[in-house]
Amino acid sequence: MPQSTEAAPPAHALPVAGQAAAEASAAAVALPARWRLAVGCGGVEVKSFFRDKMAVAFIFGLPSILLVLLGSIFGGQAAARGVTVGQLFTAGMIAGGIMSTSFQYLAIGVATERESGMLKRLSGTPMPPAAYFAGKIVQVLVCTVSETVLLMAVGMLFYHLHLPTSLGRWWTFAWVFVLGTAACSLLGIAVSSVPRSAASATPVVTLPFLVLQFISGVYVPPNNVPGWMRDIASFFPLKWMAQGMRSAFLPNQAAALEPARSWEHGRTALVLAIWIAGGLVLCAKTFRWQSRR
């Protein structure tokens, strides 16, 4: 309806309403770009992680200290011709480190954020969910790369670990790293729904992870693990990640130390791919922004 100047309503009533509508429609078109929010979330996640001294000490300190302890206690003896036990431990511990920065940290971190109400609060803002997950991916990648570099440095310093010597071995390292990180991250996000409170998140997540590291040949050389434990471990990603890392760092004759007497690259890729697919489905079905309480 055309508005005549005579019938204009009291000085401010309509202009204010009109302005509000105009601003509202401007809001609809000018939402911040998703990629910028993803970068912002990533920055916050990384900053927040490195300020959490306890988490940093735990996530980076524990695998390094365990590596030095285990390598020094059991090291020195040649496990096979040209292979030291220290090298075996380093490769396994890199796999354990990847699972700790991806699976363990994400599962505890997301559970805590859910129980504290942070996730609910974020879901009440115009933040796209993808930005949150992008932020987590950035944080996990930064931490996992740092952890891996740290453990490689410890291994080279103390246990004659050699960096992969050929392009083929670097390629093995790369795909085991990427598939392993992805599988463990998805599993971590899925498991974050299990603890019923922020306080119970750490034990609920850490205990099974600890057991998994023992039976998957991270804390104990794989051929010392009883067969039935190895069979259980072979259903989970960690055993395959550790085996894959050994294949990237150790000389070929070390394959003889594997229970299967070979590196089983095809099977490793298959198991990790299945975990990624299953983890995606599980996350999509179980992820909640709110606590159940």
Place this chain on the structure above:
Amino acid sequence: MVSDLGKSYPGVTAVDGIDLDIGHGEVFALLGPNGAGKTTTVEILEGFRHRDRGTVAVLGHDPARASRAWRARIGIVLQLASAGPELTVREMVRHFAAFYPRPRPPDEVIELVGLTAKAGSQISKLSGGQARRLDVALGIVGRPELLFLDEPTTGFDPEARRQFWELIAELRQDGVTIVLTTHYLDEAEALADRIAVIAAGRIVAEGEPGSLGGRATAAARVSWEPEAGRRTVATATPTQLVAELSREFGGEIPGLTVTRPTLEDIYLELISEAGHAAEH
């Protein structure tokens, strides 16, 4: 805005046919005892929960299908159960401001909620009251047209509550529509243009604070002290009674008081009536 809203959980009907119409720029308070359905109702409006029946339109949209554009127009003040990420107050407010198309400047919001002195402090180092102010800052940083406040001043000391009330008055002057739930009747009376009382999942009364539940026309209590103890009479015509008493005593009436029911009296009466109705 809301009609015939319903929500049931296994064995419990939390919200049983609620109708609400909240106008632009209004401060609307939902009062009710714990478990009355306040929070469920508000969470449906906020898009956090899905209703079983009824229709809801918040700023013209169904909150069950919340879009980013719609979320950008509402603000929600939530309490964090424990400390959030390892960020400072300023970093946290900036982080949230980035989600919105035209946020308030973060430092301005921090000033508005009175946290300027703590802007560089870690969130985990804030006191309870300061943490609640941060909650409010995060709710308003996006310049919302509609703001939800769920029991915003629980745990505030009296001074902090006054300051918070002033903040709400400022937001209201800016034309922000505010929906708040509260346990505190004085808070509802001080802030709200209109109040609805929820009990057992239903609205049992709705109106302005001064006239809620027939408060303006409710019987007044006239009380005085003759020789033999105090006497109290409830009457619809207190002026007439006082005039009669005045004649009787020949001027001054000893110990005279005339009171209307307080909002609290009305509220408690409404709640107990609803409780009885639910039992039968």
